[in-house]
Amino acid sequence: MTAISVRNLSKSFGKKRALDDVSLEVQCGEMVALIGASGSGKSTLIRHICGLEIAQAGQSRIEVLGGAIQDGGRLAAKARDMRRNIGVVFQQFNLVGRMSVLSNVLLGNLGRIPMWRGTLGLFTAEEKKAAREALARVGIPEVAWQRASTLSGGQQQRAAIARTLIQRSNILLADEPIASLDPSSARRVMEILAAVNRDEKITCVVSLHQVEYARRYCARTIALRDGRIVFDGPSSELTNQMLIELYGDNSEELILPDAPVQTAKPKRMPKPGNVPAFA
Numbered sequence: 001m002t003a004i005s006v007r008n009l010s011k012s013f014g015k016k017r018a019l020d021d022v023s024l025e026v027q028c029g030e031m032v033a034l035i036g037a038s039g040s041g042k043s044t045l046i047r048h049i050c051g052l053e054i055a056q057a058g059q060s061r062i063e064v065l066g067g068a069i070q071d072g073g074r075l076a077a078k079a080r081d082m083r084r085n086i087g088v089v090f091q092q093f094n095l096v097g098r099m100s101v102l103s104n105v106l107l108g109n110l111g112r113i114p115m116w117r118g119t120l121g122l123f124t125a126e127e128k129k130a131a132r133e134a135l136a137r138v139g140i141p142e143v144a145w146q147r148a149s150t151l152s153g154g155q156q157q158r159a160a161i162a163r164t165l166i167q168r169s170n171i172l173l174a175d176e177p178i179a180s181l182d183p184s185s186a187r188r189v190m191e192i193l194a195a196v197n198r199d200e201k202i203t204c205v206v207s208l209h210q211v212e213y214a215r216r217y218c219a220r221t222i223a224l225r226d227g228r229i230v231f232d233g234p235s236s237e238l239t240n241q242m243l244i245e246l247y248g249d250n251s252e253e254l255i256l257p258d259a260p261v262q263t264a265k266p267k268r269m270p271k272p273g274n275v276p277a278f279a
């Protein structure tokens with residue numbers, strides 16, 4: 001089944017053409033890297049897929065799990081409902097710093113519970129248990145009661161992923177989730193995303209600056225340049241030489257100096273009992 005279908009998507013901001021006739025399909029269960037130099041359109045594409053940005057009027061159509069979330073530059077009436085099935089992780093984590101990590105993770109329930117319960121922070125024992133299990137799933141059960149603002153960047157990103165697990169979405173869009181992390185935290189976050197994709201069968205699209213992470217963790221890479229797709233295929237085929245040809249001087253931004261080209265199977269993550277089946 002097709003998880004994401006984008007057809008003829010164009011978007012301009014003033015005179016700047018951010019996306020230029022982009023078409024792509026992502027099948028359920030895939031883990032796809034979206035790479036490109038700064039300003040190539042990665043975030044804009046992700047924001048369109050989850051309905052946070054609307055295409056300009058025209059022939060564009062974006063479907064998520066077979067339903068149109070936007071069509072011809074108009075957001076579908078059911079877009080809000082559809083967003084519940086799309087978890088989004090951003091570079092800036094978007095946690096509420098003064099709240100505990102567990103409370104932040106519980107916010108992943110908001111799309112599925114009555115608004116009054118969410119507003120008052122009234123979560124059931126079952127929901128709290130699921131939130132604790134999600135934190136264990138991403139490897140940080142010990143920080144549940146800490147203020148989110150006290151976590152390291154890598155821990156905050158893992159908490160943000162735990163929040164999307166609670167949302168029980170079938171699709172996870174991660175917009176530069178490792179851009180502000182040190183290499184070891186970045187690897188950990190990518191391992192968690194890969195494990196969530198493999199074990200819970202959540203379709204993942206991850207935008208990345210550096211191709212090395214794409215080659216290591218994602219079977220397929222879509223490369224954008226100036227709002228157009230310039231490569232879509234197996235990550236292993238995306239050689240440094242090809243990147244230089246595709247991006248010229250900008251390729252330096254995408255290639256880690258001295259990075260070993262290798263692929264590695266993601267490590268198995270602990271999967272505590274009663275973790276809900278998210279697929």
Ligand SMILES: Nc1ncnc2c1ncn2[C@@H]1O[C@H](COP(=O)(O)OP(=O)(O)OP(=O)(O)O)[C@@H](O)[C@H]1O
Nearest residue numbers: 013016017018036037038039040041042043044045
């Ligand atoms: N809201 C906006 N208003 C004006 N221009 C925008 C807006 N959003 C994006 N752009 C422009 O569209 C282009 C694509 O931006 P986008 O953020 O999608 O690129 P990106 O590949 O995600 O870049 P980065 O890796 O730096 O985050 C850029 O030139 C950017 O300046």
